[in-house]
Amino acid sequence: xxxxxxxxxxxxxxxxxxxxxxxxxxxxxxxxxxxxxxxxxxxxxxxxxxxxxxxxxxxxxxxxxxxxxxxxxxxxxxxxxxxxxxxxxxxxxxxxxxxxxxxxxxxxxxxxxxxxxxxxxxxxxxxxxxxxxxxxxxxxxxxxxxxxxxxxxxxxxxxxxxxxxxxxxxxxxxxxxxxxxxxxxxxxxxxxxxxxxxxxxxxxxxxxxxxxxxxxxxxxxxxxxxxxxxxxxxxxxxxxxxxxxxxxxxxxxxxxxxxxxxxxxxxxxxxxxxxxxxxxxxxxxxxxxxxxxxxxxxxxxxxxxxxxxxxxxxxxxxxxxxxxxxxxxxxxxxxxxxxxxxxxxxxxxxxxxxxxxxxx
Numbered sequence: 001x002x003x004x005x006x007x008x009x010x011x012x013x014x015x016x017x018x019x020x021x022x023x024x025x026x027x028x029x030x031x032x033x034x035x036x037x038x039x040x041x042x043x044x045x046x047x048x049x050x051x052x053x054x055x056x057x058x059x060x061x062x063x064x065x066x067x068x069x070x071x072x073x074x075x076x077x078x079x080x081x082x083x084x085x086x087x088x089x090x091x092x093x094x095x096x097x098x099x100x101x102x103x104x105x106x107x108x109x110x111x112x113x114x115x116x117x118x119x120x121x122x123x124x125x126x127x128x129x130x131x132x133x134x135x136x137x138x139x140x141x142x143x144x145x146x147x148x149x150x151x152x153x154x155x156x157x158x159x160x161x162x163x164x165x166x167x168x169x170x171x172x173x174x175x176x177x178x179x180x181x182x183x184x185x186x187x188x189x190x191x192x193x194x195x196x197x198x199x200x201x202x203x204x205x206x207x208x209x210x211x212x213x214x215x216x217x218x219x220x221x222x223x224x225x226x227x228x229x230x231x232x233x234x235x236x237x238x239x240x241x242x243x244x245x246x247x248x249x250x251x252x253x254x255x256x257x258x259x260x261x262x263x264x265x266x267x268x269x270x271x272x273x274x275x276x277x278x279x280x281x282x283x284x285x286x287x288x289x290x291x292x293x294x295x296x297x298x299x300x301x302x303x304x305x306x307x308x309x310x311x312x313x314x315x316x317x318x319x320x321x322x323x324x325x326x327x328x329x330x331x332x333x334x335x336x337x338x339x340x341x342x343x344x345x346x347x348x349x350x351x352x353x354x355x356x357x358x359x360x
Contacts, residue, residue: 002346004304006339007179008243010235018231027227031207034230038185041237046165048192050199052206053230057154057176057189059223061087061124064172064191067201068148072119075147077107078312078326080126084152085311088124096120097312097321103267105129105329109137116141122148127166128307129335130155130277132269135169142171150174157183158244158275167192172202177233182243182277182340185233188225246340247276253344254279254336257351261358279338280306286331288358293334295357301350306335 009015018034027033039053054060065074065087074088078097088095098111105128112123123142125133133151142149149169153159154176156166167173167190177188193199201218204211209220264282268274283289289305296303310330312321336350 001300001302002337002342002350003302004306004335004337005180006341007184008182008236008239008340010232010239014238015231015235018234019228022227022231029224029226031224032227032230034227034234035225038230038233041234042190045237045240046167048165048167049194050196051167051190051192052199052202053185053225053233054189054191054206054223055225056187057152057174057178058083058087059221060174060176060189060191061150061152062091063202063205063221063223064150064174065091065093065122065124066205067198068122068150068171070121070148072121073117074122074124075112075115075120076124077126077128078310078321078323079105079107079128079307079330080152080311081154081307082311082314083154084124084126085314085317089316093121094119094319095311095317096319097317097323097326099323099325100128100329102325102329104131104133104269105266106131106133107138108325109134109141112138112141113145116145116147120145120147122150124150124152126152126154127156127159129266129280130157130159130166130275131266132156132159132161132166132169132272134269135161139169148172154178154189155181155277156275157181157277158240159277160273161269162271163273168194171195172198177229182247182275183233183236183240185225185229185236188229188233243340244275247338248274250338250342250344250347251276251279253347254338254351257348258354261351261354276338278306279336280333281336282329283332283334289332289334291360292354292357295353296350299349299353301337301346301353303337304335305330305333308333 209218
């Protein structure tokens with residue numbers, strides 16, 4: 001069976017050496033030494049000044065919205081994982097959906113401007129599949145209209161824009177270290193900001209609002225992560241270059257094996273060092289997509305309709321938002337299996353099956 005993804009795991013003995021220290025210290029959570037070491041390693045690797053390691057990528061979004069004290073409307077994309085939208089609603093704000101660019105699949109800057117009202121407080125944009133948004137244009141829009149800018153960079157680890165980490169953009173960037181991501185801590189996430197004061201506020205929110213053991217300065221939640229999760233991140237650090245290189249190799253192999261298949265690929269940012277987080281293809285019709293899924297599933301291969309459905313169509317969002325590009329693309333897009341231990345022969349098999357499905 002070939003699933004759409006499979007977690008990378010370091011050698012067990014490398015993870016176990018961190019566990020030995022855990023057993024000796026008996027300090028399992030509450031920002032222990034491994035969490036602090038992991039945050040430091042992240043800052044060094046990504047060349048960023050400020051970040052916080054959190055329980056997951058959804059909490060990262062919620063803390064970002066809360067720390068920025070957002071209210072009213074947040075302009076966002078309908079083409080993302082549901083957590084992007086649910087975090088806005090969870091924090092008592094209203095998502096305003098703006099359609100996407102048909103080539104990049106990222107939020108369309110021109111449409112953002114048309115959707116700004118007196119109730120707009122922020123833009124929350126997703127770097128879809130690790131492909132950067134039009135970061136300069138979005139920052140200019142935010143500056144011109146006095147809006148905060150949050151990036152959901154859940155897929156962005158390892159991607160650079162103009163030589164800088166993708167996490168360096170916006171007022172706050174968030175990411176996920178879930179086991180399905182190319183770099184993971186089993187469960188986990190992070191927030192990034194260049195604003196030291198904002199970082200302090202998010203640190204309070206991460207830990208119940210604690211400022212010392214007996215003083216509370218904010219209404220916080222339990223957004224911390226554990227020593228066990230930090231240990232996995234530290235163990236995985238030694239392999240990140242290998243992981244990124246392997247994903248690039250496998251993606252280029254897909255390019256070769258799918259030559260002749262009538263599908264669209266996404267257009268990458270012009271100044272990008274890409275992480276090859278996913279391998280999405282867009283079929284000419286939903287019928288063709290479903291036919292291909294049936295062919296793959298019959299051979300124990302399980303891709304994913306990612307992202308589907310378009311988030312402007314889900315039941316708990318208020319407003320009648322029509323996003324024809326997102327609604328169309330979401331019906332026709334498929335992410336093919338891609339993971340570190342994948343056998344190149346399996347990519348050849350997937351290519352043959354897709355070509356056969358399209359030609360039958």
